[in-house]
Structure formats: structure tokens, C-alpha cells
Amino acid sequence: EAGVVQSPRYKIIEKKQPVAFWCNPISGHNTLYWYLQNLGQGPELLIRYENEEAVDDSQLPKDRFSAERLKGVDSTLKIQPAELGDSAVYLCASSLGQGSYNEQFFGPGTRLTVL
């Protein structure tokens, strides 16, 4: 069974440019998460989806970040415009549901470098 798929794996852009990341969760997983991981830190939640609904986006910087999961399957995270401080790894994860017994499975991440 395929795991969580993310693309691209690496992205280098200049500041003020837009960038988008794509995630396809494990088949049948209703819950999808986007995390930000800075170097030497643990991941921090940006947004959580239950099917197509964003149910926890309190930590998403909404002035420049946006996300969508239109059909409740794959998702896109966008940054516009990117800033130097956005350089980090963006991880996507999925789980069967958001209940406490459900493990989260992570994708390989997209490493963003903003120059």
C-alpha cells in the first residue's frame, strides 16, 4: 500500500515568489494534516482537514498561507508571497480519523529554500 505522497521533494525559490506543495494521503484516510518543521525542531501543525473541511487552522499564517482539499482527498498548501523565514520542511500526514487512537502517517516532506 502506498504511503503519503508529497511533491515536489525540494523547491528553491526567490523571496516574494509564490510556491505550492501537493499531498496525496493514504487511501481511505479522512484526516489530513500539514506541518511545518524548522531545522532542529519538531513539526508544528499548520492545518488539519476532516474530509474537505479545515477544522483546525489556528496556527496557519493566513496572510500568506492558504490550503485546500477540495474533494476530500489530496491537498495543496500555498505560500504567496514567500519570505526568507519560510525556509523549512513542509510535512503532510494522514490518519483514518482524528480520534485519539488513530496514528498519523507522514510523507517524506517538501524542503523549501527561499533565497
Add this chain to the structure above:
Amino acid sequence: KQEVTQIPAALSVPEGENLVLNCSFTDSAIYNLQWFRQDPGKGLTSLLLIQSSQREQTSGRLNASLDKSSGRSTLYIAASQPGDSATYLCAVRRRGASGSRLTFGEGTQLTVNP
């Protein structure tokens, strides 16, 4: 606010040694605790999940314990191997304003030398 601390930040051991990684959390009202492994440039791989009602979980050479009342968890790795070299992250699942949320520690970077 939940805080998760991992000690040590880095650890280097010779192959074959048994070792313990530590994780502490400030709020004991958690649903569960999860240990992950992260290899350079890779995502996170779940190793063990301990529910709040459990005391420990075992998988192969790995054993994780949970003492919720004292806010501590340990990950024990027996007979370490060079392939165990990675960053180990613990995360606690707690109630948030919009449902449960994982809070991660900063990780312990483990190097096992042949």
C-alpha cells in the same frame, strides 16, 4: 500550553550498547504518546504509540514506557545498531480548541558507531 522536552539533544554510542532516550511533557492530560524516527531528508516513521491508559509498548528491540502522572516517557533501544542512527522524536496528543493535536519535542539525534 503543552511543552515537550527531549533529553539528550544528541547521543553517540558504540554499536551494541543499550540506550535510553527521554521525553517529558508538562500537561499530563494527554490521550497518547507517540515515538517517531526521522532519517535525514525523510519524513517521520511511527515507532510506537502508547495510549494514556497503557504503561508500555514493545516492538522488536524497542520498548517505550509512559508515566503520565509524572509527565515522562522513555524509549529503550536494545543492542543498538548503526542502522538505528536517526533523530528520534516524541509527540503527545492532547485536546486542543478544535480537537486533539500532536505536540512534538525537538528530538534526540542518535549516532551509533560501528
